[in-house]
Each structure stands twice: as structure tokens, then as C-alpha cells.
Amino acid sequence: MTDRPSNHPTGLIDKCISSIAKGAQDALTELYNLTKGAVYAYALSVTKNVQDAEDVLHDTFVTIYQKAHQYKSHSKPMAWILTIAKNLCYQRFRQQGRFCDMPDEQLERYFVANTQLSADDRLTILACLQKLTDQERQIVVLHAVSGLKHREIAKLMELPLSTVLSKYKRTIAKLKSILSEENQ
Template sequence: MLLMAQTTKGTGKEDREALDRLLIEIAAGSREALAELYHRTRTAVYGITLSYVKNAHDAQDLTQDAFVRIWEKAPQYRPQGSPMAWILAVARNLALMALRQRERQADLSEEEWDAIPAEGPALSPEERELLQTALAALEEQERRIVVLHAVTGLKHREIAQLLELPLATVLSKYHRALKKLKVRLEGDDAR
């Protein structure tokens, strides 16, 4: 489906093991591991920062800052849970700090949605525009949950931990968002 995009290749267990290995290598000072981690996770990191700061330029800056912070904090990483959740928590915390510093929020412009990397499935410009319009119609938290699940492949339980929400809330918002997207997309197709 349109929302199915993967940031890494392989199975979930292989992905976790690869990300764990990369974080351990980064902790040991490997710049090559950092480059590979960046390549594998940059879309997800950009997506979460954009969902918070709602500004493409700021999200790009925060994405870079997140990888600098990952470089600095990698020695503190412990391979226990999801490495992707740890990476996204670093990015989320930077985004929240940026929001506190500027104390304002704005809606995403069409230009900023266009800045989201189109690495996932091959979407035509028309499909991409339709998807962006449909996502923009969602409430902020619903959009964040859908993007985290679809783009990063995080499980609902991991999203709940990352966003500090009850699992039931994440599940209900996700399903409500999917219904809204379905109505929106079918309505647009019917024209």
C-alpha cells in the first residue's frame, strides 16, 4: 500500500541486530558505522523531527543534530529494546527542546511536505500529492502515529513508549487515522 515504506532491509530481527551492531561500532568510534546508520535511518529521523517542528529546514537541521547526538551518546546505548526506538527518542528529544526554545508551532506547508524524502515505494507525483493531502487532514498526533508506524516500521507498543502514551490510545488513534485516510483517499478517487 502507499504507506508501506521501509527504512532498512531484511527482517525485523535482522534490522535490530544490524542497528545494534552499528550503535556498538559507533560507540567504539567508527565513522563508517555512523554513515551506515545515517543511510538506514535518516528518513525515519527526519520524519519524526518534521512531525514535531513542522518546518522542513528545522527538521533537516535537527536530523543532522540527532546523528551528532547519537555519535556522542552511543556509548550510553544498551542493546535491550528497539535500537530504532532509541534513535527516534534522541531525535524526538531534540525536536522537543527546539520547540521549547522557540515556543511556537505552525502547520506544515505544501513545500515542507514535499521535503519528506521519497525513498519508500515508488509513488507518482500525483499519488504523493494525494497521500500528503490525506495525511495533512489528520490530527497532529494521528499523523505522527501513522508516520512512525508506516515509515519507521515501529510497533504500536514502541510508538506508545516513544510518544509516552498508553498503548490503547496509540491503537485507537492509529485505527481512527486509517479510517480517515481511507475515506479521504476513496473520496478523492471517486472524483
């Protein structure tokens, strides 16, 4: 299996973080526009709660702004950003005592009301949130949306690379079957 090419220009993101460390507000805006989808998708895939995911999105970028000076470029800026998001997700988990998954019908209501989404988008996001296990969802989102390489996903999720590879393959096949069925 080949790794999906990154959706996020590593060099540009790297440069944005360096500029943020020097206090450049416009670099923060640029970084936000480049990576907000990846961060939100990951946070939503972990928390399964749109409000929590939005809060994690917010806190992640404030933390990036705070800690940009600590970032050392190793050509893996997305892994760094998503590690911050992961820690914030788990911090919420600690504060709340448990993950507060939104019930399925609440998720449905939320996404139906979101006019930014096409019918296909709605079907896809609900399939990911309702039909996949947490691990499956995080693996596909981290690869397909956040553009992380499988080995980076393995490191972030503390899983063996072979597990990530096989789960990714199986989950894509599962989604294919679900989406084909629902599209009929």
C-alpha cells in the same frame, strides 16, 4: 490488530551503533542510510516544518555519534534513536517558544518543488500534514515509516496502548477516505 513488521533491521542498527561508539565513520553512514527516513518522518510529523525537521535530522545523527557509547542494546535501537529525535524537537520548541508550523500553502509549494516525490507521494504527505491531528500523524508515521511497535509508540508518546491502537485504526481509515477522494 497485528503490529506492522519493522521496516528497520534491528540487529543491523544495533551493530551500527556499537561500531559508531568505537568511532567507525562508515557505520554512521550505514545507520544514516538505514534510518534517516524514519527520523525525518517523525521530526516532520512533530514540527510540521520542513526546515526544523531537517535540522532535527542533522542533530539527531550528530547526537547519536556523540552518545553511541551510552546506548545499551535492548533490541530497541529505533526507540532510542527516536527518543533522541523527540528530545531535539522539544528542545527546538523551547528555543523558539512555540512550534512554528509551516502554513499549508508553504508546505504545498515545498513539496510540489520536490521532484523526488511522485504525485501520490505528494498527496499522501500533504494529507498527513494538513488533514491529521498532530497525535494522529505521529502515531501513523511512527508505525508505518519508523516501524515502531504500538507499545513502543505508546511509551514514546506517553499514551495508553489502547489509545495508540484505536487512534491508529481510525487514522488509517481517515487517510483511506481522504486519499480515495483525492485520487478520484
